[in-house]
Amino acid sequence: MSKSFSAADVASHNKPDNLYIIVDEDVYDLTTFQDEHPGGKKILTRVAGKDASKQFWKYHNDGILKKYKAKLQVGSLDTKKSAAPPTPPATPPPAEKKEAVKPQAESGTVVPMPSKSAKEVVDHTQEEALDPYGDLIPFADPSWYQGFHSPYFNESHAALREEVRDWVSEKIEPFVGEWEEARKVPDEIYKEMGTRGYLAGLMGMHYPTEYTDNRIKSVAPEKWDLFHEMLVTDELSRAGSGGFVWNVIGGFGIGCPPLVKFGKKEVVKRVLPEILNGDKRICLAITEPDAGSDVANLSCEAKLTPDGKHYIVNGEKKWITNGVWCDYFSTAVRTGTPESGAAGVSMLLIERSMGGVSTRKMDCQGVWSSGTTYITFEDVKVPVENLIGKENQGFKVIMTNFNHERIGIIIQCLRFSRVCYEESIKYAHKRRTFGKKLIEHPVIRLKLAHMARQIEASYAWLESLIHQISHMPEQLAMLRLGGPIAGLKAQATVTFEFCAREASQIFGGLSYSRGGQGGKVERLYRDVRAYAIPGGSEEIMLDLSIRQSLRVGKVMGMKL
Numbered sequence: 001m002s003k004s005f006s007a008a009d010v011a012s013h014n015k016p017d018n019l020y021i022i023v024d025e026d027v028y029d030l031t032t033f034q035d036e037h038p039g040g041k042k043i044l045t046r047v048a049g050k051d052a053s054k055q056f057w058k059y060h061n062d063g064i065l066k067k068y069k070a071k072l073q074v075g076s077l078d079t080k081k082s083a084a085p086p087t088p089p090a091t092p093p094p095a096e097k098k099e100a101v102k103p104q105a106e107s108g109t110v111v112p113m114p115s116k117s118a119k120e121v122v123d124h125t126q127e128e129a130l131d132p133y134g135d136l137i138p139f140a141d142p143s144w145y146q147g148f149h150s151p152y153f154n155e156s157h158a159a160l161r162e163e164v165r166d167w168v169s170e171k172i173e174p175f176v177g178e179w180e181e182a183r184k185v186p187d188e189i190y191k192e193m194g195t196r197g198y199l200a201g202l203m204g205m206h207y208p209t210e211y212t213d214n215r216i217k218s219v220a221p222e223k224w225d226l227f228h229e230m231l232v233t234d235e236l237s238r239a240g241s242g243g244f245v246w247n248v249i250g251g252f253g254i255g256c257p258p259l260v261k262f263g264k265k266e267v268v269k270r271v272l273p274e275i276l277n278g279d280k281r282i283c284l285a286i287t288e289p290d291a292g293s294d295v296a297n298l299s300c301e302a303k304l305t306p307d308g309k310h311y312i313v314n315g316e317k318k319w320i321t322n323g324v325w326c327d328y329f330s331t332a333v334r335t336g337t338p339e340s341g342a343a344g345v346s347m348l349l350i351e352r353s354m355g356g357v358s359t360r361k362m363d364c365q366g367v368w369s370s371g372t373t374y375i376t377f378e379d380v381k382v383p384v385e386n387l388i389g390k391e392n393q394g395f396k397v398i399m400t401n402f403n404h405e406r407i408g409i410i411i412q413c414l415r416f417s418r419v420c421y422e423e424s425i426k427y428a429h430k431r432r433t434f435g436k437k438l439i440e441h442p443v444i445r446l447k448l449a450h451m452a453r454q455i456e457a458s459y460a461w462l463e464s465l466i467h468q469i470s471h472m473p474e475q476l477a478m479l480r481l482g483g484p485i486a487g488l489k490a491q492a493t494v495t496f497e498f499c500a501r502e503a504s505q506i507f508g509g510l511s512y513s514r515g516g517q518g519g520k521v522e523r524l525y526r527d528v529r530a531y532a533i534p535g536g537s538e539e540i541m542l543d544l545s546i547r548q549s550l551r552v553g554k555v556m557g558m559k560l
């Protein structure tokens with residue numbers, strides 16, 4: 001791999017049975033790969049022995065190199081500098097030192113004037129901006145990645161961001177396409193979610209050191225906050241696959257918190273360590289073939305045995321994320337009469353090992369690798385100790401869970417929107433039509449601008465709500481923030497749908513076929529409905545956002 005070649009050496013490997021090429025000063029042996037090259041054999045023969053960097057970048061994303069490097073790279077050119085890649089400056093260079101550069105405002109641009117008042121704001125918050133990080137493409141990452149000041153993020157968040165991003169770029173993003181087609185993420189990735197300590201940090205609560213020895217490398221448990229949790233989800237979502245994100249946090253993130261918060265201590269102690277370690281899996285089983293948003297109407301029944309020691313569960317659950325791989329199911333059941341509505345619902349931890357649990361994978365429009373499942377419970381005998389919360393008070397458990405679930409959906413949708421935007425803006429800088437790069441066409445810039453403004457506005461609302469949640473007891477947050485979170489959930493899914501559509505228009509045919517340069521956009525477009533419907537459909541969310549907020553307003557003394 002570390003062999004050094006001169007350009008003349010490489011040029012001698014210019015035959016179909018001995019075919020080398022150069023990409024960015026690295027040398028690849030494509031002799032055997034050419035037969036399986038999706039772009040064809042002939043096109044490679046034409047660049048055999050040559051520097052094919054320009055042609056390569058015209059047709060591929062950088063994920064391709066990450067995926068194939070280990071297999072195909074045989075060395076580098078002797079001219080290649082072994083220097084480490086340039087790191088961004090520790091702090092953005094002060095503007096006054098760059099005297100030669102005079103800002104040339106384009107029509108409509110407001111040139112920021114450094115003023116005393118701006119300085120005072122910085123002094124007032126006592127916050128230094130963090131170092132710039134990432135590709136620095138405006139709006140492709142949150143503004144605090146680009147040296148903007150933020151009251152919410154500090155060095156520990158920056159360290160975590162890097163930790164997760166490194167893992168995602170190396171071990172996940174290049175492979176999610178394959179996993180999606182295979183409808184499964186490798187078990188070792190889920191296991192790593194546990195050993196890296198991420199599962200333990202994704203429950204909308206303090207880091208549960210009492211149940212796991214796993215620790216997150218860059219953040220001490222006592223420092224863990226909801227912005228760290230947000231970052232893990234956000235950076236995982238950069239892989240650009242709802243299927244992947246739901247595989248690793250979909251079932252766990254909504255199925256585990258009810259158990260931890262409301263389960264009996266002995267049960268939690270028995271099952272939680274293995275779950276947090278990534279050895280056993282848990283999901284949330286609420287939705288039924290006949291009860292989606294209308295949770296109070298569910299009919300999966302749990303009948304108490306005459307000795308009062310067990311419930312016998314019978315019924316069906318549908319669209320349950322991760323169900324096929326799960327050992328535990330936090331399940332909503334009817335313990336009251338059929339007419340009892342919300343007042344007759346309880347939550348039970350059902351264990352696959354109890355028998356009578358059948359799961360079947362469902363074929364869906366999107367999130368293919370998430371394991372959407374149809375479940376049948378047939379005479380499952382569940383000990384009463386497995387009750388989560390109190391009998392007939394499961395609705396409270398379900399409601400308490402919703403804010404956390406919806407915040408997760410919002411974070412994912414906004415990052416997927418950014419992925420659509422980022423893919424589009426990168427592609428717009430290389431694709432030429434009618435003698436110009438796409439980015440030089442105003443109509444394309446307009447699309448990008450409409451994407452960016454919606455992403456940034458929604459993200460700012462998200463940050464503000466996470467800040468509120470961090471400062472409120474959970475029950476209060478459920479009441480006061482339920483409305484705004486529901487509103488933002490609708491805002492985020494609509495933004496995602498918009499961005500997926502606009503990105504698809506920019507990519508054209510490349511996002512209509514699967515894989516390749518438009519692959520992420522095509523996949524995310526298919527995932528849109530998986531976000532707009534579950535966790536409260538857009539219609540239900542918008543209605544709730546007003547109803548719930550009015551209820552709170554009334555209590556607060558609102559004057560109409």
Ligand code: HEM
Nearest residue numbers: 028038039043047052055056059060061064068515516517
């Ligand atoms: C290290 C060398 C290369 C590898 C590993 C590679 C791999 C791939 C892969 C996996 C695809 C499928 C689409 C995707 O996932 O992006 C693809 C498509 C393609 N490749 Fe390559 N390739 C290499 C070099 C080249 C070179 C040098 C050229 C041009 C001279 C080329 C031209 C194409 C074309 C035209 C397509 C089809 C694009 C489309 O469907 O729009 N490839 N390649």
